[in-house]
Amino acid sequence: MKFILKSFSILIVFALTWSLSSCGGNMGEKKADNSGSALGKSTAERVFVAPGQHDEFYGFISGGFSGQLAVYGLPSGRLFKVIPVFSQDGEKAYGYNEETKPMLQTSHGFVPWDDSHHPDISQTNGELDGRWVFINANNTPRIARVSLKSFETEEIIEIPNSAGNHSSAFVTENTEYVVAGTRFGVPIPQRDMSIEDYKGNFKAALSFVKVDPKTGHMNIAFQVLMPGFDYDLTHPGRGKSHGWMFFSTYNTEEANSLLEVNASQNDKDFIAAINWKKAEEFIKQGKGKMMPAKYAHNVYDEATMKATSTMENQVMTLDASKLPGLVYFLPTPKSPHGCDVDPTGEYIVGSGKLAAALTVHSFTKMLKAIEDKAFDGEAYGIPILKFEAVNAGTVVQPGLGPLHTEFDGKGNAYTTFFISSEVVKWKLGTWEVIDRKPTYYSVGHLMIPGGNSRKPYGKYLVAMNKITKDRYLPTGPEVCQSAQLYDITGEKMEMLLDFPTVGEPHYAAGCPASLLEDKSQKIYKLEDNQHKYATKSEKEAKVVREGKNVHIYMTMIRSHFAPDNIEGVKVGDKVFFHVTNLEQDYDVPHGISMIGANTSELLIMPGQTETFVWEPKEVGVWPFYCTDFCSALHQEMQGYVRVSPAGSSTPLKWGLDGEWHN
Amino acid sequence: MKKLSLFALAVLTVVFMGCGGGTSQSAGNDSGSKAASKKEESGVIKGQAYVQDGVSEKNALQVAASLDDFSTLAKAVMAAGVENALANNGPLTVFAPTNAAFEKLPAGTVETLLKPENKQKLAFILVNHVAPSNYPIETLEKNIKKGRKLFMASGEYLPVEKKDGKIYVGGTPILKSVKVSNGWIHVIGDVLVPKSK
Numbered sequence: 089m090k091f092i093l094k095s096f097s098i099l100i101v102f103a104l105t106w107s108l109s110s111c112g113g114n115m116g117e118k119k120a121d122n123s124g125s126a127l128g129k130s131t132a133e134r135v136f137v138a139p140g141q142h143d144e145f146y147g148f149i150s151g152g153f154s155g156q157l158a159v160y161g162l163p164s165g166r167l168f169k170v171i172p173v174f175s176q177d178g179e180k181a182y183g184y185n186e187e188t189k190p191m192l193q194t195s196h197g198f199v200p201w202d203d204s205h206h207p208d209i210s211q212t213n214g215e216l217d218g219r220w221v222f223i224n225a226n227n228t229p230r231i232a233r234v235s236l237k238s239f240e241t242e243e244i245i246e247i248p249n250s251a252g253n254h255s256s257a258f259v260t261e262n263t264e265y266v267v268a269g270t271r272f273g274v275p276i277p278q279r280d281m282s283i284e285d286y287k288g289n290f291k292a293a294l295s296f297v298k299v300d301p302k303t304g305h306m307n308i309a310f311q312v313l314m315p316g317f318d319y320d321l322t323h324p325g326r327g328k329s330h331g332w333m334f335f336s337t338y339n340t341e342e343a344n345s346l347l348e349v350n351a352s353q354n355d356k357d358f359i360a361a362i363n364w365k366k367a368e369e370f371i372k373q374g375k376g377k378m379m380p381a382k383y384a385h386n387v388y389d390e391a392t393m394k395a396t397s398t399m400e401n402q403v404m405t406l407d408a409s410k411l412p413g414l415v416y417f418l419p420t421p422k423s424p425h426g427c428d429v430d431p432t433g434e435y436i437v438g439s440g441k442l443a444a445a446l447t448v449h450s451f452t453k454m455l456k457a458i459e460d461k462a463f464d465g466e467a468y469g470i471p472i473l474k475f476e477a478v479n480a481g482t483v484v485q486p487g488l489g490p491l492h493t494e495f496d497g498k499g500n501a502y503t504t505f506f507i508s509s510e511v512v513k514w515k516l517g518t519w520e521v522i523d524r525k526p527t528y529y530s531v532g533h534l535m536i537p538g539g540n541s542r543k544p545y546g547k548y549l550v551a552m553n554k555i556t557k558d559r560y561l562p563t564g565p566e567v568c569q570s571a572q573l574y575d576i577t578g579e580k581m582e583m584l585l586d587f588p589t590v591g592e593p594h595y596a597a598g599c600p601a602s603l604l605e606d607k608s609q610k611i612y613k614l615e616d617n618q619h620k621y622a623t624k625s626e627k628e629a630k631v632v633r634e635g636k637n638v639h640i641y642m643t644m645i646r647s648h649f650a651p652d653n654i655e656g657v658k659v660g661d662k663v664f665f666h667v668t669n670l671e672q673d674y675d676v677p678h679g680i681s682m683i684g685a686n687t688s689e690l691l692i693m694p695g696q697t698e699t700f701v702w703e704p705k706e707v708g709v710w711p712f713y714c715t716d717f718c719s720a721l722h723q724e725m726q727g728y729v730r731v732s733p734a735g736s737s738t739p740l741k742w743g744l745d746g747e748w749h750n
Numbered sequence: 751m752k753k754l755s756l757f758a759l760a761v762l763t764v765v766f767m768g769c770g771g772g773t774s775q776s777a778g779n780d781s782g783s784k785a786a787s788k789k790e791e792s793g794v795i796k797g798q799a800y801v802q803d804g805v806s807e808k809n810a811l812q813v814a815a816s817l818d819d820f821s822t823l824a825k826a827v828m829a830a831g832v833e834n835a836l837a838n839n840g841p842l843t844v845f846a847p848t849n850a851a852f853e854k855l856p857a858g859t860v861e862t863l864l865k866p867e868n869k870q871k872l873a874f875i876l877v878n879h880v881a882p883s884n885y886p887i888e889t890l891e892k893n894i895k896k897g898r899k900l901f902m903a904s905g906e907y908l909p910v911e912k913k914d915g916k917i918y919v920g921g922t923p924i925l926k927s928v929k930v931s932n933g934w935i936h937v938i939g940d941v942l943v944p945k946s947k
Contacts, residue, residue: 610803645884646839646884646933647883647884648884672806672931673806673807673932674801674803674806719840719841720838720839720841721841721883
């Protein structure tokens, strides 16, 4: 123990020395501040949630390249669920069963994977309302809406005229819009042209997706067509700046190759301030232009338990170069990444990835600069505001590689630094650095529950790390990424816990557990089941042949299927298992899988119906069974399908406990 | 059948109170956490029997405990400490003796069985009323036709017969049947005292 302690302090000293020497800061502490809170609890006690007790916060941590969204408890770091969003999930049959396959349809066909980045919880009056969490797909541009009642993906809309939907899926303060922005400039509309003709010819679309306040259903209200820069991150104005949306840009050089060099030439790139209320006016005045566009809109209906995919064919656009007053550029040093707005809506923090300082703009000054026409030229017809006219202040030499900032609602900001692997706390208005703590290692985003709203819950901060190297037991060349939890209630931050995450913990959203836990869906009422192939009692179970298609209307209840013996299926048939879970009891799902089925199991919640397809290729008697350990007689929950040769005359019949029907 | 479903409905609408209830209210815990299950004063979490969710069909324990006619059974279940078994996922079939059934026993029997020192004996008698499987009336009828035995959680087999249109288990007729979330309750008018005790 002594040895471990000693090595730990050596490590700390080393880490601090390194951070001091690498960033030139002067706020390093001589020893780790782990003396405990005012309550005198040990670090372990402060993250320990006793067996049977619930966490205080939900954390929704994106899976990055896993395409999913993981649900954790905070402060314990316990993983509760991985919600499949943009990637197929054999465990839940998402993207495998007939009901959810349409969710992954796009204009490019079925896309079974994506890169999920930025979850954001819906808001009302600038505060988290806990209805939905939105998340973007980075690769094939899409936005998903996940219900915070069922914790399932209910809707996915594809974003046309875009490539690399990175600056997404952030919501305005009444969830009027969820936004998307293209990372890549592309030809709009897409066409066959030389890549070298990028500059001045490629464009970028920033999309405003309207959210129906009742149903949450999304539709693209309009796209603002912008110069072909790379658009990185975004945040909405709030309070006084409600009605504006701020997007960071890089590659204002419009380079099309070796961007690591060619997109780092300009001293300043921009934060684009978009007046979306003005955009609404322009559309009312008929100044928008409807253009052809092909994009999928996929909606899961809870009553029919079926997703439908609709291909849309047009989108409203507004040309930023031709509509004065719609967009202004705020010069921001060195390829800004994070673009974060404080809880009051006054400050817009730009984190120049390559900058030596953090740049903070003032919304009030921005309005004045617009009024005074304090312009420093224009880019493609869009006014560039004078840096001095909009700049509120600068956090000098805070660290290396600033990325993202969140807020505690008490006048403090917290920024992550990728290169120097640390979180830095600083004060809004005075711009002084208050504290810095190392992360292990190379932190990307950070999250304070509600940290992107008017009302942050400034108790915990979660830093999400890209690199873990020696932090956990090794698992071959691929090791996990991680999240680290800090207590931010004191003057100094205290690291309490780190825990491994699913995929890449790109960004997260968090909220108090009390906002969600009481309304969490428990079962689905069988009487409300409107699935086309639902079977609501064992008496209604049947098998119907329609040419080569065989539809099995099956039920499941502890601890048997009805029917569980089926004969008369033939090689070459397409067999649809439509299976209804008759249970009306919380936490009693049943599963089903069929030998040789070229798809996943089904995992069916009480009261729900799902369908999988099996195409038997060989003659024989083939078993199926329940895959979820449902009951004491789970292992007895099994059945057989007899498969006869194609063209045989075996009659179709089905039975349970020796009673056959046909 | 109509009678049965009305009965079931009545049973299901009765709020579960019999066993001291659950404590899923967001009690003011300073950490903001909340207890998921009932805790004894010692802080020991008691288990599934105390989980309430407000939407599920009632399980065998909840149904039995909600009816006046089964107050002795409910008391006995608690005294024997087998409540979690009746609230478990099952599937199970409970042959539930009414209060009157217990009254048929020799005077003082119930009082004696309820004493802490007889906990194990009481538990054995109670699990002799539980079949660890799903037996609606139709399946019991089939058992008779096919000569299938009724295996009880006590390890004993109960005879199942049909007389005058009624199903008898262990020599006593089934009076009513109630579907519960984790199986079935069949109401009987006698206590099924195990042979081997």
